Each structure stands twice: as C-alpha cells, then as structure tokens.
Amino acid sequence: MTVRVRFAPSPTGYLHVGGARTSLFNWLFARKHGGAFILRIEDTDVERSSAEMVEGILEALRWLGLDWDEGPYYQSQRLALYREVAHALWKRGYAYPCFCDPAVLEREREVARAQGRPWKYDRRCDRLDRSEQERRVQAGLPYALRFRVPEDVTLRFEDGVHGAVGFALRDVEDFVLLRSDGYPTYQLAVVVDDHDMHVTHVIRGDDHIANTPKQILIYRAMDWPLPAFAHVPLILGPDRSRLSKRHGAVSVLAYRDEGYLPEALRNYLALLGWYPPGGQEILSLDDMVRLFDLRDVNKANPIFDVQKLQWMNAEYIRQLPDDVLLERLRPFLERRGWWSDVQAHPERYRSRVSLLKTRARLLTDFLTMGEAFFTEDYTIDPEASAQRWTDTRLPTLMETLADHLARLTEFTALAIEATVRATAEQASVKPAVLIHAVRVALTGRTVGPGLFELMEVLGQDTVVRRLRRALPQLREMVSKAIRQ
Numbered sequence: 371m372t373v374r375v376r377f378a379p380s381p382t383g384y385l386h387v388g389g390a391r392t393s394l395f396n397w398l399f400a401r402k403h404g405g406a407f408i409l410r411i412e413d414t415d416v417e418r419s420s421a422e423m424v425e426g427i428l429e430a431l432r433w434l435g436l437d438w439d440e441g442p443y444y445q446s447q448r449l450a451l452y453r454e455v456a457h458a459l460w461k462r463g464y465a466y467p468c469f470c471d472p473a474v475l476e477r478e479r480e481v482a483r484a485q486g487r488p489w490k491y492d493r494r495c496d497r498l499d500r501s502e503q504e505r506r507v508q509a510g511l512p513y514a515l516r517f518r519v520p521e522d523v524t525l526r527f528e529d530g531v532h533g534a535v536g537f538a539l540r541d542v543e544d545f546v547l548l549r550s551d552g553y554p555t556y557q558l559a560v561v562v563d564d565h566d567m568h569v570t571h572v573i574r575g576d577d578h579i580a581n582t583p584k585q586i587l588i589y590r591a592m593d594w595p596l597p598a599f600a601h602v603p604l605i606l607g608p609d610r611s612r613l614s615k616r617h618g619a620v621s622v623l624a625y626r627d628e629g630y631l632p633e634a635l636r637n638y639l640a641l642l643g644w645y646p647p648g649g650q651e652i653l654s655l656d657d658m659v660r661l662f663d664l665r666d667v668n669k670a671n672p673i674f675d676v677q678k679l680q681w682m683n684a685e686y687i688r689q690l691p692d693d694v695l696l697e698r699l700r701p702f703l704e705r706r707g708w709w710s711d712v713q714a715h716p717e718r719y720r721s722r723v724s725l726l727k728t729r730a731r732l733l734t735d736f737l738t739m740g741e742a743f744f745t746e747d748y749t750i751d752p753e754a755s756a757q758r759w760t761d762t763r764l765p766t767l768m769e770t771l772a773d774h775l776a777r778l779t780e781f782t783a784l785a786i787e788a789t790v791r792a793t794a795e796q797a798s799v800k801p802a803v804l805i806h807a808v809r810v811a812l813t814g815r816t817v818g819p820g821l822f823e824l825m826e827v828l829g830q831d832t833v834v835r836r837l838r839r840a841l842p843q844l845r846e847m848v849s850k851a852i853r854q
Contacts, residue, residue, distance in 0.1 A: 373405025374570045377431075377438075378560065380412045381423035384621040385430040387674065388575060388605050388613060391639040395602060396573050397436045398640070398662040408567055409441035412560070414553050416446075430622040434632050435655065443567070445559050452554035455562050455592065456515045456547045464591040465547055467503050467513040468495040472550075490543040491516070512550040517557075517587060519544050525583045530573070530600030530664045537583040545584055557581060561588045564597060573600045573664070576671075600664050603643045603671045613674050629732030631690075631698065634683040642672040652685055684731040692720040695727060702737055708744040719744070721827045725819045742813040743828070746836075750814040750843065758806040758816060759847040767797055767804055768811065768844060772837040781830040783822040790822070811840035 377393040379385060385393075400407040409431070413419040428442065445452075459465040468491075475491070482489035495503070496518060507513060519542045526536045547558040554562075560581075564572060579601040589596050607617035614620065625635055637653055640646075645668060646653065646661045653661070690698065696712060696719060703709040712719045722743040726736055742748040771793045778785055790808065794801040809821050812833060818824060825833050 371570060373400060373403040374408065374568050375400050375405065375573055376408040376410050376564065376567065376569050378410040378412050379427050380415060381420060381427060382415055382418040383423060384426045384623060386620045387622060387639060390430065390434060390622045391605060391642055392573065392575055392602065393431065393436055394434070394636060394639055395644070398658055399571065399573060399664065401659045402662050406439040408443070408569070409438035410443045410563060410567070411445065412556070413444055413446045414559060426623060433626055434622065434636050443563070445563065448563070449552065449554070451566065452559050452562055453548060453552060456554065456558060459517065459547065459588070459591055460515055462591060465515045465517050466496045467507055468516045469506055469511055469513045470495060493544060496544070514546045514550050515548040516544040517547050517584070519587065525586060527582065527586060527599060529579070530598060531602055531667050532669060535579070539583065542583060557584045558588065561585045565589070565594045569597050571598045571600065573602065576601045576604050602667055603669060605642050605674050606671045607674060610673070617674065629702070629734035630679070630683050631686045631733070634686040635679070638679045638682050642674065643667055652682070680731040687727050687730050687733070690727070692724045695723050696720060699723065699733055699736055702733055703744065706737060706744070712744070718829070725823055725827050729819060739815065739818060748814050750810060754810045754814065754816045755843070755847050758810045759844050760851040761803050762848055762852060763797060763799055764803070764807050765841060765845045765848060767793060767799060768807065768837055769841060771804065771808070772834050775830065776834045778830065781826060783826045786825045787822040808837065811844070812836050
C-alpha cells in the first residue's frame with residue numbers, strides 16, 4: 371500500500387499554528403513512508419472563504435517548507451461529485467430528504483437550550499412514505515438530504531493516537547449531507563474526497579474525533595474501504611484553554627513577520643505533542659522524517675510556550691552562516707530602507723550580524739538592538755543618555771578619545787580597549803564611566819555586544835564620526851545635570 375495523506379484547510383482564515391502542526395505531521399508521515407502529501411482546499415463555505423485566504427495558506431506552507439505532491443484541489447470545483455454520492459445514499463436507503471425549514475429547526479433548538487434539555491431532530495420527514503418524498507421533490511420544494519443514523523449501536527474504530535474508541539450512535543442525530551442550496555456539508559465532502567483521492571491515513575486534530583463515526587457510516591453505506599484514523603492533541607495556551615489570538619499571534623505568517631525562522635517554528639511545532647526517541651529538541655527536517663512515528667504522539671494537549679519558541683529560534687539564528695542570516699534579514703531591512711547599503715558592503719555587514727546574533731532571539735531584534743549597526747540615523751534612548759551622560763568630564767574625555775582613535779594604525783578590539791582605558795586613566799576617571807558613555811554615543815543604548823568588538827566591526831571612520839557627532843548632545847546633557 372502506498373501511503374497517501376492530506377491536509378485540508380478551510381480558507382476562512384489564515385493558516386494558524388494548530389493547522390500548521392497538523393500539516394507538518396501529515397507531511398512527515400508521508401515522507402517517512404515514501405508516500406504522497408495531498409493539499410486540498412475545503413472552500414465550500416462560500417460566504418467566508420476567499421482567494422486571499424487561500425493564497426495566505428499556500429504562502430505559509432511554502433514558507434514552512436512543506437511542499438505538496440498533489441493539489442491544491444478545491445472542493446468548490448467538485449460539487450457535482452458530492453451531489454452524486456448524496457443521491458446515491460438516498461437511493462441505497464441510507465438517506466432521506468428533509469423539507470423542514472431550517473429557521474423552524476433553529477427555533478426548536480433555542481427553546482430546548484433555554485429549557486436546559488438536549489435537542490435532536492425527530493425524523494419527521496423520514497416518516498413520510500417514499501412516494502410523498504418524491505412528489506415533494508418533483509414539485510420543486512426545497513430540501514436537504516439527511517443521513518439516517520442507526521440507533522442503539524456503538525460504533526467502534528481504532529485510532530492511531532487514542533487506541534480503541536467507541537461512540538454510542540443514539541447520541542448522534544440524522545446529520546445533513548447536502549444542504550437545500552446544493553452544497554455539501556463537511557461530513558459528506560470530506561469522505562467523498564478522501565475516497566476519491568485514495569487517502570490511506572487521516573491525520574487531523576482531536577476536534578474532529580466526534581465527526582469520525584458519521585464519516586465511517588458514510589464509508590460503510592457506500593461500501594468504501596476505511597482509511598486509518600489518527601487524531602492528534604489540540605494545542606493549548608498557557609491558561610490551558612484552546613490557543614487563540616488572546617495568547618498572541620496564532621497565524622503562521624504573523625510569526626514570520628515577528629522574526630521567527632521557518633525551521634525554528636517547524637521544529638517547535640513538531641514537538642507539540644510528539645516526543646522523538648532520545649528526547650532531542652533541535653531537529654533537522656531529515657531528523658524529523660527519520661524519527662517520526664504516530665506511536666510517539668501523546669494524547670495529552672501540549673502547551674504553546676512562546677518563551678521556549680524564542681529560545682529555539684535563537685538557537686537557529688546562532689547556527690546560521692552570516693551570509694545566510696543577512697539574506698534572511700533582507701525583507702526586514704528592505705522595509706526600513708537599509709538593504710541597499712548592505713548589498714553594497716556585504717562583508718562589513720556580515721561581521722556586524724555575526725556580533726549581534728549571539729544576543730538575538732528574533733530577526734526583528736537586529737532592527738531594535740542593532741539599529742545602529744545598519745544606519746547612521748539611529749536614535750539615542752533618552753533614558754540611556756540621562757543615565758550615562760552626567761559626568762562633567764565626559765565631553766573632554768570623549769573628544770580626546772575620538773582624536774586618539776583616529777590616529778590608531780590598527781583598529782582592533784585589543785588596540786581599541788587599550789586606547790579607551792589609557793584615555794580614562796590619564797584623566798583619573800574610572801574606565802567604566804567612559805565605556806558606558808561611549809556605548810550610548812555609538813549605539814544609543816546601554817546594553818549590547820562587547821563594546822570593543824562592537825567598535826572594531828563598526829570601523830574606525832564610523833566610530834570616530836559618531837563620537838564627534840555626539841559631542842553637542844553630550845555637552846547639553848552634562849550642562850543639564852549640573853543645573854539640576
């Protein structure tokens with residue numbers, strides 16, 4: 371048997387992390403077994419689906435590196451097939467037309483909810499004899515097709531994650547297969563598609579496990595072979611409720627825009643519910659394919675921990691070669707208008723990102739903590755200057771230091787450190803006073819990479835120019851401190 375799995379998102383929203391994790395598990399399973407990964411777009415919800423959302427889903431999958439072997443197929447282009455199967459079920463005696471007004475049924479549900487009692491469709495249309503049903507259909511009365519669920523039966527199936535699962539069908543109402551507008555429900559369309567596309571394994575979220583009995587009934591009624599089912603645990607937020615926008619970004623593309631690497635997000639998502647042998651956390655895609663096994667997927671709902679994700683992202687950033695990292699930063703730098711200079715002087719900027727990447731957790735960190743590494747138009751944090759630019763000796767010290775640094779024949783971290791310390795000692799000032807003030811002048815911040823390494827990668831001309839440019843503001847801050 372050739373393994374065939376599918377990922378079937380609905381384009382009523384962007385790809386969220388739960389859907390991405392399900393897609394990843396399917397992709398890994400297909401690659402592990404040399405099978406096919408099928409992409410299907412379930413776009414029969416005409417009012418809520420959009421081409422923009424479809425493109426967003428495709429873009430997110432491409433960004434994550436989850437390529438598909440077939441598709442994308444679109445359910446909206448397969449409506450005739452669903453209608454054919456629905457009417458075949460009616461002809462076989464497993465379904466019947468329902469002429470009830472949906473608004474009336476909804477009012478009955480609301481009354482039952484208000485009274486605190488369950489509501490289940492009472493099969494009133496199934497009690498019509500066949501000739502009356504056909505007469506109404508021929509007369510053009512609007513109708514839906516409902517599946518007749520057998521009563522007093524417990525339907526059992528083997529789940530790849532949960533093991534043996536049983537559902538008492540007395541709790542399942544006769545569900546709609548085909549709406550009165552001719553559009554299929556999810557229950558019908560998913561079965562028809564999975565059968566037609568020869569899907570062998572259905573790997574999806576736990577929220578679909580209650581749908582499985584209904585779908586098995588359709589398979590059996592059509593004498594179709596069943597796929598294997600595996601329902602993976604849902605991802606929860608830190609408060610153990612289902613992951614949502616209140617927990618932060620949930621869209622895959624939002625994580626991209628926040629500065630996460632696709633390989634880091636992909637690695638982290640793989641570990642949400644799956645425990646690879648050996649407990650290793652940093653896994654290449656090849657490692658994941660080799661190790662992935664549905665038997666290692668846990669039933670417990672994993673907690674999405676953004677701090678853990680950021681730690682993992684930082685690990686991946688540190689592993690990137692500097693030229694590759696620069697290319698990953700490109701869209702962020704382009705939005706700031708900084709990329710053209712990077713293109714013109716790649717070696718200069720490779721050394722700068724190399725110094726920054728040991729402290730970065732997100733790609734966007736390079737734009738915040740590393741602003742002064744990419745532009746001369748950086749801002750000096752008022753709190754930083756207020757904290758570090760108060761000593762009355764600093765204007766003279768900074769000007770003297772700039773002159774000394776301009777005369778250095780070798781602009782190395784070692785030579786820079788010796789010059790800074792000697793300048794401070796000659797003025798009987800603690801080196802830390804000058805070091806902190808210089809950092810603020812060069813980067814606008816009080817924290818960052820080692821100052822002397824930072825100065826070396828910025829280069830002699832840039833360092834001297836920035837120190838001299840800072841002098842007027844430094845003198846103003848010192849004067850302000852004296853007046854206070």
